[in-house]
Amino acid sequence: MNFSSKLLEDAVNEFSKLPGVGQKTALRLVLHLLNKEQEEVSNFGNAIIRLRQEIKHCTICHNISDQHICEICTANKRDKEVICVVEDTRDVMAVENTGQYFGVYHVLGGLISPMDGIGPSDLFIDSLVQRVATTPVKEVILALSATMEGDTTLFYLYKRLKDFQIPITTIARGIAFGGELEYADEITLGRSIVTRVPYENSLIK
Numbered sequence: 166m167n168f169s170s171k172l173l174e175d176a177v178n179e180f181s182k183l184p185g186v187g188q189k190t191a192l193r194l195v196l197h198l199l200n201k202e203q204e205e206v207s208n209f210g211n212a213i214i215r216l217r218q219e220i221k222h223c224t225i226c227h228n229i230s231d232q233h234i235c236e237i238c239t240a241n242k243r244d245k246e247v248i249c250v251v252e253d254t255r256d257v258m259a260v261e262n263t264g265q266y267f268g269v270y271h272v273l274g275g276l277i278s279p280m281d282g283i284g285p286s287d288l289f290i291d292s293l294v295q296r297v298a299t300t301p302v303k304e305v306i307l308a309l310s311a312t313m314e315g316d317t318t319l320f321y322l323y324k325r326l327k328d329f330q331i332p333i334t335t336i337a338r339g340i341a342f343g344g345e346l347e348y349a350d351e352i353t354l355g356r357s358i359v360t361r362v363p364y365e366n367s368l369i370k
């Protein structure tokens with residue numbers, strides 16, 4: 166692409182680094198912003214800068230948060246003794262959107278994937294075991310995607326947690342999660358949280 170302006174070229178290059186955005190789309194977005202009021206574009210830029218500079222991760226559940234402890238972990242009405250284990254923030258949002266879950270979360274920050282060189286120590290697994298060992302917990306719900314990585318992680322977590330003698334449950338497999346979740350799937354996800362089953366049952370089948 167031949168640009169008439171270095172400023173234009175720089176902006177297009179930055180946008181085209183985003184996932185799924187090619188140079189043509191980047192150019193369209195940049196030209197769109199150029200037509201906006203100065204203040205609107207400043208708000209746009211500031212939101213991204215503040216996001217990166219100020220965002221925190223909850224020290225209890227590792228979810229993305231504005232505070233050191235997130236709103237879910239501090240909410241009085243949430244049952245702190247039920248922990249739903251998920252891969253990332255999108256999954257927390259998906260489960261929250263169902264309106265069917267009233268416990269707290271533990272965000273792993275990924276799934277075990279030997280192919281990608283991601284092992285248990287790369288994830289927030291030790292801190293989950295620590296939570297279960299040091300705070301009263303009456304159930305751990307493993308809500309991970311039905312992929313090979315999800316299954317590997319489920320089994321590993323089960324091995325790490327089973328000696329604590331608390332119910333370890335899982336949602337129905339094959340449920341769409343996080344990024345791919347659409348409204349119809351939210352209903353299914355909500356139902357599968359309500360009808361979760363002991364993880365041992367899924368091992369026998």
Ligand SMILES: [Zn+2]
Pocket residue numbers: 223224225226227228234235236237238
């Ligand atoms: Zn939290």
